[in-house]
Every structure is written in C-alpha cells, then in structure tokens.
Amino acid sequence: xxxxxxxxxxxFDSGVGGxxxxxxxxxxxxYASIVYLADNAAFPYGDQPDAVVIERCCTLIAGALExxxxxxxxxxxxxASTIALPHLRRVMDVPVVGVVPALKPAAAxxxxxRIGLLATPATVRRTYxxxxxxxxxxxxxxxxxxxxxxVQWAEGLVRGVAVPQAELDQAVEGLRGAAVDTVVLGCTHxxxxxxxxxxxxxxxxxxxxxxxxxxRRVEWLLAQAGKSASPDEQGGEPRVPVVDALFSGPAPKxxxxxxxxxxxxxxxxxxxxxGTS
Numbered sequence: 001x002x003x004x005x006x007x008x009x010x011x012f013d014s015g016v017g018g019x020x021x022x023x024x025x026x027x028x029x030x031y032a033s034i035v036y037l038a039d040n041a042a043f044p045y046g047d048q049p050d051a052v053v054i055e056r057c058c059t060l061i062a063g064a065l066e067x068x069x070x071x072x073x074x075x076x077x078x079x080a081s082t083i084a085l086p087h088l089r090r091v092m093d094v095p096v097v098g099v100v101p102a103l104k105p106a107a108a109x110x111x112x113x114r115i116g117l118l119a120t121p122a123t124v125r126r127t128y129x130x131x132x133x134x135x136x137x138x139x140x141x142x143x144x145x146x147x148x149x150x151v152q153w154a155e156g157l158v159r160g161v162a163v164p165q166a167e168l169d170q171a172v173e174g175l176r177g178a179a180v181d182t183v184v185l186g187c188t189h190x191x192x193x194x195x196x197x198x199x200x201x202x203x204x205x206x207x208x209x210x211x212x213x214x215x216r217r218v219e220w221l222l223a224q225a226g227k228s229a230s231p232d233e234q235g236g237e238p239r240v241p242v243v244d245a246l247f248s249g250p251a252p253k254x255x256x257x258x259x260x261x262x263x264x265x266x267x268x269x270x271x272x273x274x275g276t277s
Contacts, residue, residue: 017189018076120187
C-alpha cells in the first residue's frame with residue numbers, strides 16, 4: 001500500500017515574524033513539511049513601495065515553489081498580504097492564504113468593548129483597517145497603536161537581544177490609557193513579544209492573533225485537496241517541522257536555536273537565497 005504524499009507548505013514573511021505562524025501551522029499539522037522563506041534583504045516591507053513588495057513577493061515565492069513544490073502558500077506578513085495577495089493568487093497554481101488583523105474574533109471576546117490594535121505604522125494607516133472595524137467591530141472603541149520599534153525588538157530576540165521593557169511600556173501607553181481589555185496583535189512579529197507585552201499591559205484579558213485561524217484555513221484547504229494524511233497514515237514517522245529555512249539576506253545570528261525554541265527545527269538554513277552561483 002502506497003503511503004500518501006507528505007503535504008508541504010511554504011510560509012513567507014519579510015523577517016522572522018512568520019515563525020509565530022509557522023509554529024501554529026506545525027501544531028495543527030505535525031505531519032506536514034514546511035519551508036520557511038524570509039525576504040529579510042528587503043526588511044521591513046512597510047518601508048518599501050507597493051510595486052517593490054509585489055515584485056519581490058511574486059519573484060521569490062515563484063522561485064521557491066520551483067525548488068520546493070508545495071501544496072499551499074502562507075503569506076505570514078500583514079503588509080505583503082494587503083499589497084501582494086491578489087497578484088499572488090492570480091499567478092500561483094496552489095492556494096495562497098494571507099493574514100489580516102484578527103478584529104473579528106477580538107470583537108467577540110471583548111467585555112468592555114474597548115479593543116487595542118497593535119500593528120506597524122504602515123498597517124494602522126491603511127484604509128482596510130477602517131473597513132475591518134466597520135464590518136466586524138461596530139460598537140467597539142478601537143485604539144490603534146503603530147510603533148516602528150516592536151518589529152525590530154522581535155527581530156532582536158533571534159540574536160538574543162532582550163526586549164527593552166521600559167521602551168515597550170512607553171510604546172503601548174496609549175492602550176493602557178484607553179483601558180482596553182482585548183489586544184489584537186496585528187503583526188506576525190508581535191506574538192514573539194507576548195511575554196513582554198503582558199508585563200506592559202497586565203490589565204488586558206484577551207490577546208488575539210491570526211496564527212490559529214491561518215492554520216485552520218490551511219488544514220481545511222489541504223483536506224479539500226486530499227492532502228490531509230494523519231501521522232498514522234504516514235507510517236507514524238516523525239517529521240522535521242521545517243525542511244529548509246531560506247533567507248534572502250544573511251541568516252540572522254542564532255536563528256536555528258530560536259526556531260528550535262519555537263518547536264521548529266530546520267534541516268537546512270540557507271542565506272542570500274537565491275544565490276547567484
């Protein structure tokens with residue numbers, strides 16, 4: 001009897017924030033193989049023109065799929081999802097799943113109808129945030145905070161750099177002043193900062209991100225394609241969570257150990273991908 005083919009998923013981000021989503025995908029589908037692709041040579045995407053983001057996303061993801069044929073692609077970056085997702089879906093032959101700030105589940109959780117949206121400066125300025133609030137958070141006060149430091153602090157964790165707690169406290173002061181009881185982590189980097197954020201905002205009851213919802217969506221899409229083989233169907237063999245981790249720039253120092261701490265262990269880490277040689 002032939003064993004079902006192991007489903008493979010490509011997770012894409014501009015940096016290491018997508019590792020928070022990768023961990024949720026692995027938890028939901030431990031039988032799946034994952035390739036992680038980070039365009040850290042162009043990090044952060046929020047500082048890039050839209051045309052550059054679209055071109056880099058399409059080119060890098062297409063190249064990765066040539067080398068690693070996958071059954072689904074996850075765009076684990078809010079900026080890339082907002083700007084490039086329609087283009088990617090037009091040119092890709094596999095399902096492409098994006099990420100949006102989890103305002104809908106946050107509105108269902110809040111008790112005092114005061115929600116904090118913690119995102120990058122580029123994200124909080126985008127008109128689609130207004131649309132999400134109008135559609136899913138009517139009757140709620142949504143306090144937006146966009147701070148450029150949080151993404152950099154999350155990236156620093158990979159290198160073993162501690163989060164500057166006093167600066168983080170100051171960065172989220174607006175959420176504390178608004179007495180929010182629910183905070184949306186509107187960037188995939190931010191779950192990596194959750195312990196520090198909880199120290200900054202001890203009064204918050206609910207922390208909401210998109211990782212679990214993305215994992216459920218990918219799992220459903222794979223099931224529809226007949227790619228939902230269980231570990232038992234795979235012969236019970238353990239799977240390496242991340243087959244390869246690809247970085248378009250230099251690989252962040254300490255990334256292998258950091259990924260292992262997230263429950264992920266890359267077999268190969270490739271930097272300056274794709275190379276010119």
